[in-house]
Amino acid sequence: MSKEQISQENIVVGEIANGLPLTIPVYRLKGDGSGPHVYIQANMHGAEVQGNAVIYQLLEQLQKLPLKGDITLVPYANPIGCNQKSGEFTLGRFDPITGTNWNRMYHFNSELAKQIAEQYRNSDDQTLTTAFKNALISDIEKLLSGPAYRLTTGKRIALNLQKLAHQADIVLDLHTGPISSKHLYCPAYTTKSAHYFNIPHVLVIPNEFDGAMDEASFCPWWQLSDELAKEGREFAVQVEAFTVELGSQEKIDLVAALDDAHSILSYLNHKNVFVDAPFQPAAITRYGCKLNDYVAYYAPIGGMVEYLAPLGGHIKAGEPIAHILRMERYLTEQPLQTLTFEHDAIAILHFASASVNQGTELYKFFTNTFEL
Amino acid sequence: MSKEQISQENIVVGEIANGLPLTIPVYRLKGDGSGPHVYIQANMHGAEVQGNAVIYQLLEQLQKLPLKGDITLVPYANPIGCNQKSGEFTLGRFDPITGTNWNRMYHFNSELAKQIAEQYRNSDDQTLTTAFKNALISDIEKLLSGPAYRLTTGKRIALNLQKLAHQADIVLDLHTGPISSKHLYCPAYTTKSAHYFNIPHVLVIPNEFDGAMDEASFCPWWQLSDELAKEGREFAVQVEAFTVELGSQEKIDLVAALDDAHSILSYLNHKNVFVDAPFQPAAITRYGCKLNDYVAYYAPIGGMVEYLAPLGGHIKAGEPIAHILRMERYLTEQPLQTLTFEHDAIAILHFASASVNQGTELYKFFTNTFEL
Amino acid sequence: MSKEQISQENIVVGEIANGLPLTIPVYRLKGDGSGPHVYIQANMHGAEVQGNAVIYQLLEQLQKLPLKGDITLVPYANPIGCNQKSGEFTLGRFDPITGTNWNRMYHFNSELAKQIAEQYRNSDDQTLTTAFKNALISDIEKLLSGPAYRLTTGKRIALNLQKLAHQADIVLDLHTGPISSKHLYCPAYTTKSAHYFNIPHVLVIPNEFDGAMDEASFCPWWQLSDELAKEGREFAVQVEAFTVELGSQEKIDLVAALDDAHSILSYLNHKNVFVDAPFQPAAITRYGCKLNDYVAYYAPIGGMVEYLAPLGGHIKAGEPIAHILRMERYLTEQPLQTLTFEHDAIAILHFASASVNQGTELYKFFTNTFEL
Amino acid sequence: MSKEQISQENIVVGEIANGLPLTIPVYRLKGDGSGPHVYIQANMHGAEVQGNAVIYQLLEQLQKLPLKGDITLVPYANPIGCNQKSGEFTLGRFDPITGTNWNRMYHFNSELAKQIAEQYRNSDDQTLTTAFKNALISDIEKLLSGPAYRLTTGKRIALNLQKLAHQADIVLDLHTGPISSKHLYCPAYTTKSAHYFNIPHVLVIPNEFDGAMDEASFCPWWQLSDELAKEGREFAVQVEAFTVELGSQEKIDLVAALDDAHSILSYLNHKNVFVDAPFQPAAITRYGCKLNDYVAYYAPIGGMVEYLAPLGGHIKAGEPIAHILRMERYLTEQPLQTLTFEHDAIAILHFASASVNQGTELYKFFTNTFEL
Known part of the structure; x- marks a missing residue:
């Protein structure tokens, strides 16, 4: 051709x-x-x-x-x-x-x-x-x-x-x-x-x-x-x-x-x-995941996000996946909070912006993954 | 109180x-x-x-x-x-x-x-x-x-x-x-x-x-x-x-x-x-209409809209409900087109803007209305 | 032609x-x-x-x-x-x-x-x-x-x-x-x-x-x-x-x-x-107004606006031009506030929305008007 | 403290x-x-x-x-x-x-x-x-x-x-x-x-x-x-x-x-x-540049951009700084066009999106730079 x-x-x-x-x-x-x-x-x-x-x-x-x-x-x-x-x-x-x-x-x-x-x-x-x-x-x-x-x-x-x-x-x-x-x-x-x-x-x-x-x-x-x-x-x-x-x-x-x-x-x-x-x-x-096990993780608090989970990487339950910086309350609470996820997972994607409301979709995770 | x-x-x-x-x-x-x-x-x-x-x-x-x-x-x-x-x-x-x-x-x-x-x-x-x-x-x-x-x-x-x-x-x-x-x-x-x-x-x-x-x-x-x-x-x-x-x-x-x-x-x-x-x-x-008879009317062509149907008013099938002005084609087609609807209806609401793409929701109509 | x-x-x-x-x-x-x-x-x-x-x-x-x-x-x-x-x-x-x-x-x-x-x-x-x-x-x-x-x-x-x-x-x-x-x-x-x-x-x-x-x-x-x-x-x-x-x-x-x-x-x-x-x-x-006398009136407080000044109408200094409704503070302050303007004026235009931040341009007024 | x-x-x-x-x-x-x-x-x-x-x-x-x-x-x-x-x-x-x-x-x-x-x-x-x-x-x-x-x-x-x-x-x-x-x-x-x-x-x-x-x-x-x-x-x-x-x-x-x-x-x-x-x-x-020599480079054509100039890097006049992909015209013109800039420069920043209209600011360049 x-x-x-x-x-x-x-x-x-x-x-x-x-x-x-x-x-x-x-x-x-x-x-x-x-x-x-x-x-x-x-x-x-x-x-x-x-x-x-x-x-x-x-x-x-x-x-x-x-x-x-x-x-x-x-x-x-x-x-x-x-x-x-x-x-x-x-x-x-x-x-x-x-x-x-x-x-x-x-x-x-x-x-x-x-x-x-x-x-x-x-x-x-x-x-x-x-x-x-x-x-x-x-x-x-x-x-x-x-x-x-x-x-x-x-x-x-x-x-x-x-x-x-x-x-x-x-x-x-x-x-x-x-x-x-x-x-x-x-x-x-x-x-x-x-x-x-x-x-x-x-x-x-x-x-x-x-x-x-x-x-x-x-x-x-x-x-x-x-x-x-x-x-x-x-x-x-x-x-x-x-x-x-x-x-x-x-x-x-x-x-x-x-x-x-x-x-x-x-x-x-x-x-x-x-x-x-x-x-x-x-x-x-190749790792598989059923659609039902594809979990959205919404920001549990509002703030500025440092994403820590490597995309495509396997993370362990409880490992840090993000920092949330909240400078509004530097003196009255811990201004830098660490987020974790309760399951072993593969981090597939994260939100495009570093600035999130409570409830913004931060990550999507493969859970219960299997080798295909 | x-x-x-x-x-x-x-x-x-x-x-x-x-x-x-x-x-x-x-x-x-x-x-x-x-x-x-x-x-x-x-x-x-x-x-x-x-x-x-x-x-x-x-x-x-x-x-x-x-x-x-x-x-x-x-x-x-x-x-x-x-x-x-x-x-x-x-x-x-x-x-x-x-x-x-x-x-x-x-x-x-x-x-x-x-x-x-x-x-x-x-x-x-x-x-x-x-x-x-x-x-x-x-x-x-x-x-x-x-x-x-x-x-x-x-x-x-x-x-x-x-x-x-x-x-x-x-x-x-x-x-x-x-x-x-x-x-x-x-x-x-x-x-x-x-x-x-x-x-x-x-x-x-x-x-x-x-x-x-x-x-x-x-x-x-x-x-x-x-x-x-x-x-x-x-x-x-x-x-x-x-x-x-x-x-x-x-x-x-x-x-x-x-x-x-x-x-x-x-x-x-x-x-x-x-x-x-x-x-x-x-x-x-009071006029009633079943939800299934509540009809959205999407703009059949793009253009600038003059809304003609009186809101809350009863319109007859075939009556003009809007003009669409298309100044792009003043010489090559009819620049002012008249829209009609094929059913008797009550015009309940229309779009908020006068400028619409083809497919924008222009009107919503009660059809098959009845006295409540 | x-x-x-x-x-x-x-x-x-x-x-x-x-x-x-x-x-x-x-x-x-x-x-x-x-x-x-x-x-x-x-x-x-x-x-x-x-x-x-x-x-x-x-x-x-x-x-x-x-x-x-x-x-x-x-x-x-x-x-x-x-x-x-x-x-x-x-x-x-x-x-x-x-x-x-x-x-x-x-x-x-x-x-x-x-x-x-x-x-x-x-x-x-x-x-x-x-x-x-x-x-x-x-x-x-x-x-x-x-x-x-x-x-x-x-x-x-x-x-x-x-x-x-x-x-x-x-x-x-x-x-x-x-x-x-x-x-x-x-x-x-x-x-x-x-x-x-x-x-x-x-x-x-x-x-x-x-x-x-x-x-x-x-x-x-x-x-x-x-x-x-x-x-x-x-x-x-x-x-x-x-x-x-x-x-x-x-x-x-x-x-x-x-x-x-x-x-x-x-x-x-x-x-x-x-x-x-x-x-x-x-x-x-025909009424004239110099550009310098064309005054923008910004919302002095945030809230929901009822526009009162008739557009094109001549208003007197101190007359109500808008109500601002603030339902957040119904019990703690006057929830409906009346705005006035300190000059005689012609109201030329107002904001397109009824919901304004403090500082949104509410009105533009001709002041010091003269017959042309 | x-x-x-x-x-x-x-x-x-x-x-x-x-x-x-x-x-x-x-x-x-x-x-x-x-x-x-x-x-x-x-x-x-x-x-x-x-x-x-x-x-x-x-x-x-x-x-x-x-x-x-x-x-x-x-x-x-x-x-x-x-x-x-x-x-x-x-x-x-x-x-x-x-x-x-x-x-x-x-x-x-x-x-x-x-x-x-x-x-x-x-x-x-x-x-x-x-x-x-x-x-x-x-x-x-x-x-x-x-x-x-x-x-x-x-x-x-x-x-x-x-x-x-x-x-x-x-x-x-x-x-x-x-x-x-x-x-x-x-x-x-x-x-x-x-x-x-x-x-x-x-x-x-x-x-x-x-x-x-x-x-x-x-x-x-x-x-x-x-x-x-x-x-x-x-x-x-x-x-x-x-x-x-x-x-x-x-x-x-x-x-x-x-x-x-x-x-x-x-x-x-x-x-x-x-x-x-x-x-x-x-x-x-440290490299200096006078404000007048800080040049905005606007997209000369519309399209999808691959940014090539390394940010903070020194580029030579005529070197490729971006590809513009135009898939609308794959058969009728060169679909991948290479952009250059006519001066030696330091690329300081580029646009945040890969999709640009003609005239979108693509880059800002330091030109006529000097060691500070």
Whole structure:
């Protein structure tokens, strides 16, 4: 392949107040049709920019590779979040008008799997798969072509992206934490695949829809598999979808992006997206944690925080994880307080600011971890 | 009564980054014990300030009245939202850090009603009521006295308020819309009570918990009633709770506040909170609408909006409800577009700004309305 | 004229983070060359949208009129401010990154008038005028074509607009106050012209540059006139520029916009922009106030505000202008305090929100007013 | 000394919308009266929290030292900025309502030095110094005790701090850059003193008042010195004031804070604040740069930025300082552009976010540097 074989389309996903269209660039590479279709998007949350750099490095690599499957790449997935500043930082985690998290607005119709399972219970796997994929896509199209007054700003963006994602067999949504180590959201049915990413921390998530892109992609297929299992038919989940957390927000690092591109290429190679590609996973220990054991630690008091727990590091119950400085009460109480956590844990991410109210999310910890 | 018989307590609900405490003023008036306990709060959303003026007018009136029931009044219920500016306006509908709506963080434990129904199925109503009230309060206290690191900023504020509310038999949460006519959120089991407020528009809501104060107050009792009904025991819902939408945000109007105080006093009089008080409801037509028929109308295109539908007014399907001006395309398309809605409706509120993205919530409409 | 004779150009004034261009629509109508060139822009501050509606109404009228002078109309002058939301409201008074007021970034080179006065002291008026106009434009062009790294986001927008404005003889910058009555910023040398606008309140401003569009347009010419006067040559200020404050922000009203369009057409008719047009000023009393007598009144205490002074109304010293409600201290101090102002005044505008910190600008008053 | 000899006062500097007071903690240590009075404040900009940690480390040290001069320490100098969040970050560089930089609101009365120079021209130095100090303080007090409606929120905070600062002979205002190396704003008359701080980069600033605390502290005394020089009297500038830029915002680092405390103690030791203290400056090369040569480099295009210039490092003209990634145009232009700067320079700070509009301040550079 070469750069000439990449095509670009700008899809319109909205209009802003001065009437200008909101567009998202979509890059496509064609495979020979013998491999799975891949969809990768980045920057749904405005401050989480590193995924764009990973897509850049992927495009630089992919144009040199013979492809079996089609690949669709979408940087700048959220043209509002991406450009919303408040002070020096990007305020792009939620719609500034409503507060709704941009990654909680995807669509899920829990009736669809039941209907298709009922209707195609006796069809072969290929027919069933095609029928369900078409049903998912046309369910989205129906919403997009319904009365325009029924769609919020974020829903319209989400549906346009989801329509692209539903065409794929593999969906990767590139995010970052605030200040964070790399981690992967991986649905429980495919933890094997997590071994092909060079990501040491893996969150194992159940079949529950909470509005995010990865869930919107795999929940329907997982549900279809479950529905058919009830009737005694074994039907593998046909789609794999992951949220890939690349590290920290508000940061572009092209060398790290190349590493992350290799991690993704290794996974895609495992999934037979390429003809004879060399990408292999790194030999690292991968730690898993169930979603229920992923614990948020909120600031027990307000103050100025010195973060002490090394991100990605294993901490012991009772070890210091932060100092809280409270200069308001230097004379009347201990002005420097040490925080601890009551469980052994891996510190995955911490808050982006050093100044916190009581109740601000300070850390997120893997607990009850296991080697994957 | 007189001003001397009002007591004030400032409850601590958090700490901000410089270590200063967040406090909320709580005013209490004691009744003779023969009437229901009333809890009224205001300004949970920062820009919805008019409720404070209503509490002011209530205090001015209540101190002259002999009371049967205790009354607890809480203005400035949200000391963060109340003081969060962004530009000239108050950015107080959601936590500025997380985007979470401040009125979606109350607690609901769906196990509690089942447990109490099971345990007290043979007790008399009074014992049952006391047991459940105590269970609700101690459930909140358990959370508040658990590890501090488990509570978000908003949850801690909400739980402190909810602890006060659970002590009452009547709960009123005073809100406003953006630009809005008066309306009342009323649980379906007590639409009769809606006739005692001077509020012409009544949303009839089902027994579903979505995080709001009114729901947090009545859902447990409604659920308890339902649990007991399953076993054949008729047990009336013991608590009434309403969200009272007073009009528009960012506005203090003391004359309107006195009207709204009278509306509330009329309802409380009906509920036997006072000894020989004169307050009676106004003779107005009240229109109801089921929550499912409360329709949001999102801007079908981006632009500058001239709102045309009179708030509180009945509009016919197809009538103009807004003009959208799009000066970007004066020469290439019709620059002034007229919006309509496809149903007969009552326009309850509209967006606060004249400048909208495609997908911004423009209006909320009552549809399928009925006389209450 | 007709709609076909209006031309549109979209000028590029910047690029946002996802690489998309920021553009501003510029509408032009050609005159027969015998009248002055007019430049009108709107919406430099994001929430001040009504100017766009006035430009709409102007375009509707102007296309029917034979023109002597060229007219350039620029709605949506600030594509960042216009689309920057924070909560429901538009946060468009200042750059959200730096805090700089968008209308304080125009350019003024105080050397230019001196140089031209020196160089063209013996030229005729027409030559002098042309030379200075060209010098102003090329001074802007030099900045725009200099190293791109020297220009801030706001400066680049301002310079692009200023380049258009410097080509005109009449410059109108359409703004609104927060909640406001109509008023006009009028340079002292041309208060006569203020009689042709239907605006009852006129601020008379001196020859001082503070960064705004009106000043950037007239200060150079006023300074040139002053420089030549020093040498004994009488040379009238060749450019008139006004900031027209149309009323309140966050509001589109097409009927009011038509009124304001007539007000502007009346002034332009007076300036011989049209061939035989009927527009005449209304017979109203116009009150003037010197800029130094335009007094900001900051909240002397924090609280919830009920605004009492009628906007555009004449208040007497000592009359109540606002109530401040302070429910935090209902029992310990007077919870409802009345504010007064120590001078007779006209209340021109007040703050947009009802919730204020101590020191928030509550009102702006004309004092020492006079009939114009 | 010991902790018992530190006193705390909480000064009230305002009131927020719910009526609660805004207070600032002021810590004081008494000297024996034989040394200069020192004033140190921190966190005037909300995100610049590290100064609080430095004050913590100073208090830990100072309480063990015998003092000649009094020391006043003020952490959390700005209770609004400190607690203003927008998304995860602190939005504390400017008033969120007005956009005014919190560190541009101090007071300067250019008449005062002239009056005192005139009135005390024949007095001895001590009398003159005392008279001017008193005049400065009473000028502030007059504003603070004037009509409350004349003061903005930020002005009231600034004046309260300035009143404390004017009592001192040495004023240190602790700030940080966004992402920044340590640097010092040093008035030109006292560059010698810069050798006692362990700060390698020194901005030499002229006698011009632009609203900041350091200028508000030294400009009056510098002006007084200049006024007397005109009359032939040599009178040294009696006050030294510095803005100390400690590093990056949104970060608490207690070890770095101890280093910075030592740097300040070394300077104070040089100024004879202590009896027999051991603190000496580090042997480092210090580079100076005149304020006019401190160059802001604005993003010449919009995009995602990888910062390449090492902060505090010396870069050569033409060397890469950043990559700008523009994924919108991967196929149509070079998606990864390299920025350079045309001068040899020291990169002092860069923008905090990786996502920039055209015209965002990317870097600030020392140019024309010299060894101090």
